[in-house]
Amino acid sequence: MEMNRRKFLKLGTAAVAGLGVAAASTSPAVAAAVNGSYKNAEGKQNDVTWGMVIDMNKMDNETLNKCIEACHKFHNVPNIDTKKDEVKWIWGEPFEHLFLDETHEKMGEKFKDKNFMTICNHCAEPVCVRVCPVKATFMNAQGVVGMDMHRCLGCRNCMAACPYGARSFNYKAPRDYIEEINPSYPTRMKGVVEKCNFCSERLAVGELPLCAEIAGAAITFGNIADPNSGVSKKLADNFTLQRRSNLGTKPKVYYIV
Amino acid sequence: MKKTNVIIGIVIFAILVTVPFWSAILSPASGAAPEVSFDTPVINQLSGDDYKCVEDVEWMRAHHMDLLSDWKVEVVREGTRTYIAEDGTEYLASLQNTCFECHSNYEDFCLKCHTYADVNPTCWECHVEPTVAGGAA
């Protein structure tokens, strides 16, 4: 049987604990190891890579605002209205902020007035993961760039590294700025970084990300590793843009403009 | 130096070193084990074979923190959210959405023992205890 890192650590911990008990021969301890198991722990969807196509012809400001509200409400994102302290997972930006090199002076008004949905790109080559000293930011088996809040030191290396400004730092105690706490999701504490998690808590139970559910036809979400998925077909049939593709970060959020 | 002085010194030293034990035994309140409450709406609905915790109750008392720590890694880093207990029952591995469903009385449950054991777990800096949101989800 192949020994993965987790099994190794578990066995290692058990061995050390065993030595400790033997050496100290203290109380007739109840077994310390967790003996239960996890469903699909071995056969997880390792052939899935999640990606998102945002069709800006179908996305309007109103829909985007609904997505922002729902995401921030569900994920207990604090609402702080100063530029320096604000925390955001999803927001709107004008076209030229996202696609500077593609902008020109004769561009139509309808693009200038539009808010382009902006989130973490869940890059296939994420700089944020490389610079995190404690692996608090990591990429999971399905390509989602997630954060382990239990580990984040608040060093902000990831914020400096992310070329897309996708991350926010909690300069203030976030709970003071959440109108109504959603009890089914944690909050964060002062001093950690946060960002869009591609709704990994929903993906884990087979649901679409909240924004994709709300935006309907404007967002296609799915497995970009499967050429027959809806999202792959969208990519095959449409001209799409990635933000700053020249950087080599390989974003997995694509835009139809 | 007189021999008796040395002995008196040793006795005083021994008493001082063992002060924590004496004070614990002599002070009436601190010795008593806390009484946690199981009187919550969801627990009161449970009966027969359903009246159980995720794992054996004695084990949970001693090791709930090990289980939670294990869940933390599995859920956050591995993305596996279904825990299969030793008796085969499946649970969503979630402090806020599973544990608090039954233990919706943070103050009479979690806090009682944590105060008694003088531990200050940092869970609550982020995880929402039922009292904050006014009831478990």
Ligand code: SF4
């Ligand atoms: S957008 Fe930024 S935070 Fe998101 S994965 Fe890419 S580098 Fe990391």
Ligand code: SF4
């Ligand atoms: S702020 Fe947190 S997530 Fe970002 S690099 Fe530092 S430890 Fe990692």
Ligand code: SF4
């Ligand atoms: S994928 Fe989920 S977390 Fe990310 S912006 Fe959409 S709703 Fe928010």
